[in-house]
Amino acid sequence: MNQAIQFPDREEWNVEKKAVCFPALANGMLLTCTVSEKALTQRFG
Numbered sequence: 001m002n003q004a005i006q007f008p009d010r011e012e013w014n015v016e017k018k019a020v021c022f023p024a025l026a027n028g029m030l031l032t033c034t035v036s037e038k039a040l041t042q043r044f045g
Contacts, residue, residue, distance in 0.1 A: 002007040002029065003026070004026075004028075005024055005025070005026045006024065007022065007023075007024050008022075008023055008025075008027040010022060010023055014034070017034060017036070018036060018038075019034040019035055019036045019037060020034065020035045020040070021033070021034050022034075
C-alpha cells in the first residue's frame with residue numbers, strides 16, 4: 001500500500017495550547033497536528 005503524508009510549511013505557535021500546530025495531508029484528509037512545548041523541550045532541550 002502506497003501512503004504519503006505531506007507537510008506544508010505553515011507551522012505556527014499556539015499560545016493557548018503551548019504547542020506548535022501544523023497541517024498535514026494524509027490519504028486526502030487535511031489534519032491538524034500539534035507538538036507540545038513539553039515534548040519539544042524533552043526532545044531538543
